[in-house]
Amino acid sequence: MFPKTIIYVLLLVGLTSCSQPKAFHPGQSWQHFVQRVEDNYAYLDTAPVDWPALKAYYAEQAKLVNSEAELVDLLQVVKQFFMDPHFNVGPLNADDFSVTPTGSDIWATQVDGVYVIERLKAESAAASSQLQVGQRIVAIDGHTIEATIAKVFGETDSPLSDAHKLWAVNVALGGLRNGARTIDIEDDDGVVQKIHLAATYEAINKLKEQPALVVKEFGTIGYIRFNNNLGDSQTVDAFHEAITALSHTQGLIIDLRNTPSGGNTGVAEPILGHFVTQKTAYQKYRVQTAQQHYTEAPLQTAFVRPTTPYYAKPFVVLAGRWTGSMGEGMTIGFDALGAKAIIGQPMADLLGGINQFTLPDSAITLELGFERLYHVNGTFREDFVPQAPTPCDSQSEPDCDAELVEALRVLGR
Numbered sequence: 498m499f500p501k502t503i504i505y506v507l508l509l510v511g512l513t514s515c516s517q518p519k520a521f522h523p524g525q526s527w528q529h530f531v532q533r534v535e536d537n538y539a540y541l542d543t544a545p546v547d548w549p550a551l552k553a554y555y556a557e558q559a560k561l562v563n564s565e566a567e568l569v570d571l572l573q574v575v576k577q578f579f580m581d582p583h584f585n586v587g588p589l590n591a592d593d594f595s596v597t598p599t600g601s602d603i604w605a606t607q608v609d610g611v612y613v614i615e616r617l618k619a620e621s622a623a624a625s626s627q628l629q630v631g632q633r634i635v636a637i638d639g640h641t642i643e644a645t646i647a648k649v650f651g652e653t654d655s656p657l658s659d660a661h662k663l664w665a666v667n668v669a670l671g672g673l674r675n676g677a678r679t680i681d682i683e684d685d686d687g688v689v690q691k692i693h694l695a696a697t698y699e700a701i702n703k704l705k706e707q708p709a710l711v712v713k714e715f716g717t718i719g720y721i722r723f724n725n726n727l728g729d730s731q732t733v734d735a736f737h738e739a740i741t742a743l744s745h746t747q748g749l750i751i752d753l754r755n756t757p758s759g760g761n762t763g764v765a766e767p768i769l770g771h772f773v774t775q776k777t778a779y780q781k782y783r784v785q786t787a788q789q790h791y792t793e794a795p796l797q798t799a800f801v802r803p804t805t806p807y808y809a810k811p812f813v814v815l816a817g818r819w820t821g822s823m824g825e826g827m828t829i830g831f832d833a834l835g836a837k838a839i840i841g842q843p844m845a846d847l848l849g850g851i852n853q854f855t856l857p858d859s860a861i862t863l864e865l866g867f868e869r870l871y872h873v874n875g876t877f878r879e880d881f882v883p884q885a886p887t888p889c890d891s892q893s894e895p896d897c898d899a900e901l902v903e904a905l906r907v908l909g910r
Contacts, residue, residue: 521859523568527559529856530572530863536787538584539869540848543877545660546578554655565859572861574651580664582821583847585864591675594649594668598757598845599725600697601671603680604818605634607663612642614682616818616842619755622695628680635689636681637669645669671697701725701758709735711752712742718910719743720901722752727760727823733767740771740808748908749812750901751831759822759847762799769827770804772812772834777801779830780878781871782850791869798873801830811837813904816883821845826870829881833873838907840900841883848879 531552534541541548555575562568572586573593582597595601602621605612612634617624637645649665650657657665672678678694704724709732711722721739726732743749769779778798785791814836816828825844832839849866856863870878889897 521565523559523562524556526565526568526856526859526861527556529859530575530861531556533854533856533863534865537785537852537854537867538865539783539785539791540579540581540866542792544579544581545658551575551578551655554653565861569861571651572863574649574653577650577664577668578655578661580660580846581848581866582845583849583851583864583866585862587862587864588860589674591673593674595671595674595697597668597671598819598821598847599701600674601667601757601819602694602697602700603628603667603670605663605666605670607659612663612666618700618819621700622697626692626694627690628682628692632682632684634666634670634680635683636679637666638672638679640669642666674698704755710739712739714743714746715750715905716910717747718905718908719746719749720752721749722754723756723824725755725758727756727764727827728758729760730764732760732764736768736771737804741806744806744808746810748810748837748910749808750815750904750908751812752815752901753820753824753828754815754817754841754900755819756824756827757819757821757845759824761823762826765823765827765830766799766801767804769801769830769834771806771808772831773801773803774807775803777834778873779833780826781873781875783869783871785867785869796871796875801834811908813838813840813907814883815841815900815904816844817842817900818845822847825878825881828883829872829878832881838904839881839883840886840903840907842885843882846879 558571559568562571569586576584576586602618602623603614604616606615614628614630614632614634617628617630640648646662646665649668675696675698677696680692680694681689682692683689707724709724709726713720777800779801780799781796782799783791783794783796785794814828814831816839820828825847828839828844849870850868851864852867854863872878872881886899886903889899
C-alpha cells in the first residue's frame, strides 16, 4: 500500500501535467491553414492572388511568430489578399478591423490615383456626417493613405495590385471593431477637414430595435426594405404581413441594399416563394470538399416553392454595396424569378456558402466559402451586376435616391 504522501504527490503531478497547455507550433498551424484553404475554398482558382508565391512568402513569415495570437494576426493579413468578406480568421479582438461590409458605412473608389467617396450607407454615422460622395480621402485615423494600406496588409513585401490597395482603404474606412473613426477629406482648394465618426456597429445595433421591414407606398407602387435581418425567422412573418397589405398595389420595389450581414435560406426561400406559382429554380451551386474540387462536383439546383399570397404584379429589386451573402442570393434569385429590373451598384461579393473550421491544436478559426454559387443561367453569382440608375442632379436634388427614382420609373410611376 502506497503512503498517503506518495499518492498526493502522484495526484498533483497528474493534475499539473493535464493542465499544461499544448505546445504551439506555428509551422504546423500554418500548414493546417494552407491545407484547409486548398481543400475547402471553392474560390481559390479565381482569387486575385498568386497563391503559390503568397504561400511561399508567408510560410517564412509564419516561422517568426511566437504565439497563437501573432499567428492569427498574420493569417488576418493573408486573408486580406483574397478581398473576400466571407474569408475570415478568428478569434477577433479590439485591435482588428471591423468586418466588411457589415462594419462599414463608407465605400471608396480610385479616380486618377486619388481615393474618393463613392457611396455612403443610408442611415449610418457616415451618412449623418459632413461627408459627401465625391470627396477626396487623404487620411484615415491619422494615417496617410499609404500608411493605411501598409497597416491593413501588415507592412508586407508581397506585391499589391491597385485593387488590393483600394480594398485596404475600404477596410480601414470601417475602423477598428467598435472604435470611433476620423476621416480627413480635402476640398478643391486643398483645405483638409477632419470628420469624426462613431463606430460603425452602433448604427447596425440600432437596427435591432427597429421593425424588421420598412413598408411604404408611392402612389400605386409598394415598397419593402429589409433592415439587415435575413437571418431572423421573424422576417418571414413580417414579409408575409407586408406583401398581404400591399396586394392591391400595381407594382412592388424590394430594397435589399441594407443586408450586409447576409442570412440563410430558411428566411430567403419563403420570401421568394411569394413570387412563384410552382416549384422554381432560383440559384445553382457546387460543393467543394477535401475529396472533390468544386469543378468536379455536380451542379445542383436550389428551388423555391409557392408561398401565399402570390404577388402577380411587376416588381423591381434594389441592390448595392451593402447587399451581402444571402442578400446577393436573393437578388439573383429575384432575377431568375422574373424581376422587371435589378437596379443599383455592384454588390458586396461575399463569396459562397460558408463553413467554419478550427485549426488542429489551436483556437484559431477559419471561415471559407466551400459552396460555389451560380445564377440559374450558369454564371458565377459574383459576376452579376445590377443595372446602374440614371444619376440625380446633385445640386438640385442633393438627397435624391437615384435607384429608387429609377425603380419607380421602370414600374411606370
